[in-house]
Amino acid sequence: MIPYAMAMADILLPGGKKLETRILEPRADGFTFRVSSAASAGLPPKGAECLLTLFRQAEKRYISLRAADISLEPLQAMPDDIPDTVTFLLRTKNEPFLAELSRLVREYTSFIRMKLELSETELAQAYTGETGEAVYSFDVRDWREKQAARPVEWREKLLPCEIAVHAQVPEQYESFLTLDAKDFLSSYWEESSLSRHPISRERVTHIYFGDPFCEHLFPEEDTLRRLADKALSSSLTPVVCLPPMPERLLSRFERLLSFLAELAAEHGIRMETVINDIGTAVLLRDMARKGLLRSDFLSLTAGILMDRQRKDPRAGLLPGAAEPGPVHLPSDAPDPYRQYLQSLGIRRFSHEACGAPVPVQGTEDALHLPLYQINTSPFCTLYAACRHGDRGRQESVASCPGYCRESAFLYPDSMRTIGLGNTLFGCSMTELDDAALLNRFIRAGIGRLVVRL
Amino acid sequence: MERMKITAGLGSIDDYIPYVKAGADELFAGFVPAAWQKAYGPYAPLNRREVLCSNVQLGSLSELEILAGLKAKYGADTVFTFNSPFYLPEQYPLIVETMSALSEMGFSSFIIADPGLLLYLHGHHLTGGFRLHISGEAGEISSPLMQEYIRLGAERILFHRKVPIGDMARMAKACGGRITFEAFAMNEKCHFHGAWCASLHCDMLPPMCRVPYILSGPGEATDAKPQPGYGDLPGMTGCGLCALHRLRESGVTYLKCVGRGARSEDMLRDIAALRTALDILESTGDESSYIRGMKKTLFPEGCSGNCYYYL
Numbered sequence: 001m002i003p004y005a006m007a008m009a010d011i012l013l014p015g016g017k018k019l020e021t022r023i024l025e026p027r028a029d030g031f032t033f034r035v036s037s038a039a040s041a042g043l044p045p046k047g048a049e050c051l052l053t054l055f056r057q058a059e060k061r062y063i064s065l066r067a068a069d070i071s072l073e074p075l076q077a078m079p080d081d082i083p084d085t086v087t088f089l090l091r092t093k094n095e096p097f098l099a100e101l102s103r104l105v106r107e108y109t110s111f112i113r114m115k116l117e118l119s120e121t122e123l124a125q126a127y128t129g130e131t132g133e134a135v136y137s138f139d140v141r142d143w144r145e146k147q148a149a150r151p152v153e154w155r156e157k158l159l160p161c162e163i164a165v166h167a168q169v170p171e172q173y174e175s176f177l178t179l180d181a182k183d184f185l186s187s188y189w190e191e192s193s194l195s196r197h198p199i200s201r202e203r204v205t206h207i208y209f210g211d212p213f214c215e216h217l218f219p220e221e222d223t224l225r226r227l228a229d230k231a232l233s234s235s236l237t238p239v240v241c242l243p244p245m246p247e248r249l250l251s252r253f254e255r256l257l258s259f260l261a262e263l264a265a266e267h268g269i270r271m272e273t274v275i276n277d278i279g280t281a282v283l284l285r286d287m288a289r290k291g292l293l294r295s296d297f298l299s300l301t302a303g304i305l306m307d308r309q310r311k312d313p314r315a316g317l318l319p320g321a322a323e324p325g326p327v328h329l330p331s332d333a334p335d336p337y338r339q340y341l342q343s344l345g346i347r348r349f350s351h352e353a354c355g356a357p358v359p360v361q362g363t364e365d366a367l368h369l370p371l372y373q374i375n376t377s378p379f380c381t382l383y384a385a386c387r388h389g390d391r392g393r394q395e396s397v398a399s400c401p402g403y404c405r406e407s408a409f410l411y412p413d414s415m416r417t418i419g420l421g422n423t424l425f426g427c428s429m430t431e432l433d434d435a436a437l438l439n440r441f442i443r444a445g446i447g448r449l450v451v452r453l
Numbered sequence: 454m455e456r457m458k459i460t461a462g463l464g465s466i467d468d469y470i471p472y473v474k475a476g477a478d479e480l481f482a483g484f485v486p487a488a489w490q491k492a493y494g495p496y497a498p499l500n501r502r503e504v505l506c507s508n509v510q511l512g513s514l515s516e517l518e519i520l521a522g523l524k525a526k527y528g529a530d531t532v533f534t535f536n537s538p539f540y541l542p543e544q545y546p547l548i549v550e551t552m553s554a555l556s557e558m559g560f561s562s563f564i565i566a567d568p569g570l571l572l573y574l575h576g577h578h579l580t581g582g583f584r585l586h587i588s589g590e591a592g593e594i595s596s597p598l599m600q601e602y603i604r605l606g607a608e609r610i611l612f613h614r615k616v617p618i619g620d621m622a623r624m625a626k627a628c629g630g631r632i633t634f635e636a637f638a639m640n641e642k643c644h645f646h647g648a649w650c651a652s653l654h655c656d657m658l659p660p661m662c663r664v665p666y667i668l669s670g671p672g673e674a675t676d677a678k679p680q681p682g683y684g685d686l687p688g689m690t691g692c693g694l695c696a697l698h699r700l701r702e703s704g705v706t707y708l709k710c711v712g713r714g715a716r717s718e719d720m721l722r723d724i725a726a727l728r729t730a731l732d733i734l735e736s737t738g739d740e741s742s743y744i745r746g747m748k749k750t751l752f753p754e755g756c757s758g759n760c761y762y763y764l
Contacts (some may be wrong), residue, residue: 005495005505008487022513111506120659127657137670246594247620259702279598308539311651314658333542336570375645378615380708392644395763396617407670
């Protein structure tokens with residue numbers, strides 16, 4: 001049976017009707033297909049034609065061929081046939097039609113053979129043309145340096161926009177609280193292997209606190225208060241970043257949202273709060289409706305986990321892909337998802353730079369770079385691997401020793417991918433290294449660059 | 454207490470009868486119409502398998518007509534999955550057109566994951582005609598979000614693989630019996646979360662969760678081992694059979710046996726194992742008796758140990 005994505009066969013019936021069929025068995029002179037007994041009534045008609053649409057992998061497109069000289073012959077029912085169906089043999093002498101069909105069979109057979117004989121990795125290599133031994137970085141620092149530590153100069157000046165850094169582990173919170181803000185930022189760029197990068201010479205305006213993926217990394221309320229105080233006194237705007245809210249943390253989030261609103265009220269500011277699931281926004285709306293908090297002291301931003309789009313560093317390697325790089329699907333059509341989030345009070349949307357156009361629609365949106373999230377687990381993959389020796393043996397844990405401060409999942413360097421904590425990231429330096437490209441984002445509506453490596 | 458039902462992945466209509474005879478109460482399947490393929494190509498996913506060369510999707514309307522006949526004869530419905538976590542907004546009309554065509558053929562239950570699609574259906578007053586199952590890929594991990602999905606037209610919630618059973622119970626309770634719940638029971642235990650997955654799921658490149666890695670840090674680096682493939686034991690790629698008692702107590706009534714496009718023999722074995730486990734569950738009282746009886750019957754030599762739920 002030929003997969004329908006590879007080949008679609010329409011039997012064009014007299015009178016303009018058509019019968020969409022699936023190729024069961026290709027043959028040298030045509031192919032077989034089946035229909036229900038009811039649909040077989042009247043077949044074979046005189047004057048029917050066949051429109052064959054096939055995918056050409058090399059060109060990454062469908063082509064269509066029409067055969068007018070077809071014959072349809074019902075075949076004798078076989079024991080394995082589905083009851084109440086009739087299988088037909090379509091024959092033609094149309095040579096281009098048969099040649100394409102033959103090519104299709106060769107491609108499909110080749111795929112099946114490789115699928116049976118090769119590992120997933122070998123199969124991927126066969127299709128992408130990437131060969132050779134995978135080279136892995138030694139550790140996270142090594143990986144960061146390979147990605148970023150090289151001379152970069154921007155050829156134009158960065159347009160005015162907010163620049164943010166992201167503190168998301170307790171050691172960074174402590175460092176921010178103890179160091180002078182200037183020293184903290186120097187340390188931040190150094191640890192990110194970006195100290196010689198021109199972005200490190202831009203004025204940082206915002207600092208994010210909290211990890212968007214892991215609740216264990218979120219600061220305690222007292223720490224958060226001190227972080228916010230320190231940021232404000234250092235002329236940095238604090239942004240609080242929340243992880244997704246699972247059911248077991250519902251009451252904790254209720255308390256936390258109330259706390260954030262109170263903290264903002266104390267400072268007379270609107271605390272920008274990044275949420276990473278719709279449920280948190282719904283909870284906030286419902287709490288405000290019940291008068292449980294002053295939501296007007298919070299300014300909501302949709303985090304990167306709410307930026308639903310394809311980000312795969314290998315997408316450009318698919319057969320026939322025009323250019324290397326991740327696939328994005330920008331759209332100008334009205335987006336009910338975005339409109340709905342706005343109705344829940346979301347004012348800013350987060351995107352990630354990943355080597356391809358980003359569908360920016362807002363005027364204040366944030367662009368995170370150079371890491372972009374690929375996949376996240378609600379339980380920690382790293383905890384499972386370090387604790388149990390099996391990344392799949394995941395569980396909800398009450399407290400975590402913080403394996404993410406010492407360990408990471410490393411992937412072949414050519415993939416520019418790393419597993420940090422419970423999340424897999426790609427790394428795209430394309431945007432960060434090119435001020436002209438960043439300026440295009442800014443002109444399109446990006447109002448803030450959030451830098452973390 | 455309502456008897457739990459099995460919903461099994463169907464990659465070809467040829468498997469419908471054997472799967473139903475093995476114990477499936479419901480099937481779920483993907484269908485990508487020619488119009489979609491031609492408009493967007495094979496790599497723009499209509500569901501979570503953007504495959505080109507693998508027989509994972511049911512193909513062509515004539516095949517679906519046959520499936521409709523099978524449903525009329527054997528009774529088990531097929532739910533069609535439109536569970537890509539995101540679509541282009543301009544793709545929604547074609548999705549609705551496809552849903553309508555399926556509905557006219559007698560298939561009106563759909564699994565969806567993109568909140569935008571749910572909002573589009575709701576905004577166009579289309580949720581009444583369709584029975585909407587919210588995929589775990591929609592990220593429903595809390596009762597406030599679940600209540601919102603119900604408000605927008607959800608009739609069934611599929612708990613994602615990584616929702617703790619305690620959370621399932623709390624969420625089901627919060628929903629007050631207004632909808633049904635489904636949970637994963639067999640196969641394809643992903644290490645990550647579909648709602649937060651931006652990776653390809655095509656057939657040339659494995660999903661990113663299956664790409665080999667090494668663990669760096671203190672101690673020895675661990676060579677990446679690919680996740681196990683389907684083997685001789687039921688649930689080699691993920692098994693939740695020990696948790697059936699607890700899932701039932703939490704309010705789950707549908708159990709998902711994943712495996713669209715898997716070998717039919719493996720799926721048949723897993724559906725049959727799940728059916729056997731449910732029969733044992735029906736005939737035993739407490740959880741430990743059930744687990745003991747189930748393991749003795751299905752895994753006398755030991756199980757895969759690849760648990761969905763760690764009890």
